[in-house]
Amino acid sequence: MVRLRIETLGAAMVIGLLVIALFAPLLAPHDPTRAVAATYGDPGAPSLAFPMGTDQLGRDVLSRIIFGARISMTVAIAATAITMLIGVAIGLAAGFFGGAIDLALMRFTDVMLSLPVLLLAMAFVTVLRPSLGSILFVIGLVSWTSVARVVRAETLSMSRRDFVVASNALGASAPRLIGRHIVPNVAPIIIVMAALGVSGTLLLEAALSFLGLGIPPPAPSWGRMIEEATIYFRTAPWLAIFPGFAIFYAVLGFNLLGYGFLARREQ
């Protein structure tokens, strides 16, 4: 009953976010890249005309946050897709084939788990130069480990079930076993991991942006907005408060969704 409420709340928050991202041009009161306030040159405090204030270039913060939802969601979902692709492939292979393949893949996963994720991502992005492509690639590259572990464990327990063993005994090929029997049964946990993955990639993308390694301007990513706001945090704290709240909202939505389902599975 209550678990349901947590997931429902998460789902509602996520749907709200997607609607904002999708209909950004209709919802945003101003152009996010144009100076619209008369206070050009100085950040403007929140007012009736600009509820979240304006930034140092006279741009409307609310509109930038609404358009930022597009960038942040696109990056988070695309990076999660890459993460899931790597993690699910490695987890399925390790869990299904077992033996030496399992050992090699899981040792590799252990090595990746011992590496400092943010530092590694920073180093990769710096070397590759920040761009949409490089950031997606790097986030995927450093965050697949937990997915691989969970998918491996699920696959392992599935491939010992009677229906898989029977199908194997009847001569089904490995691709058929994986495609017809393993994947459909591992799918629920993959979906949960994907929801949690989106919150992880959102935070990682925001952190990289905050460190100056985000998607290059003028794209208004939430993390970049906070990075740009840090020099004004004494005089114009609203520039950092609102974009951070947007990240917090998005991450919380996906976490509630993911953990809600996870808790229900455990019951």
Place this chain on the structure above:
Amino acid sequence: MLAYLARRIAFGAVVLIGTSLITFAVAFLVPADPAVTLAGAKADPQTLASIRREMGLDKPVYIQYGLYLARALHGDLGRSYIRRESVTTLIEERLPATAILAVTAISLSLLLGIAMGVIAAANRGRTLDHTLLFTSLALVSMPVFWLGTMLLIAGGLYLRSFPLGGFGGPRSLVLPAITLALGSAGYYSRILHTNLTQALDQDYVRTARSKGVSRTGVMLHHAMANALLPLVTLAGLDLAGMLSGVVLTETVFNWPGIGRLAYEAVFNLDVPLIMGTVLFSALLIVIANLVVDVIYVWLDPRISLAETR
């Protein structure tokens, strides 16, 4: 036990070699020529050639890697390009600031996490339980650098009770430690809650209850003993992770620790320093894993050494 330890140490060594390979590969991809970085853009070809010879850059990659590994084993992680100092010395200099922050933050998060987890489990199914579940997920969902900035604005700017960053005196420790602790506290309370509720369903708890032990007594004496064990592991690994530098928190609060060092290293493409900090971090995590595994076996006699890989 000795055979188990030997196996764990061997595995740790494999992880470290893997890490060094990955960092070496990253370093190799860096477009900047180390000799030019060291000597400056105006250096004549002769100087560059002699620097390359000195650094072993004229040798094949696998020999360069071998040399690097051999030096690293002797505690020599090379010299920073920008700071012209030994990487090991730089890490040693920065370690105390990071260690103070990490130990304070972990203690704080354990305290808060255990309190929240126990209170939630004791009120299972009630409003307080759900409120705490939501709170812990909210804590986990906050971007660290944003939380730090908010605390700076609230505690430093408006209340004026805390310095606006920097390292000096216990007062300067408060905000960064809270920033770092809240996320882990949320996570710990979740884990503890799950373990406690599972433990409370066990037979030995039912037995104790039927013998007249109070709910609180069962919770604190019987269930806690088992539920705390996984938390020890997590906190140990987290501590290792934090000791290797907390880039975001140290950046927000201008904290002179290893995280800032690593951050500067990445921005200056200071390859030896990047490799050094990553390797140091992996070393700490390997050691923490080892210690945690041994403590685990020692604390929980049900785990047989033969079964643990």
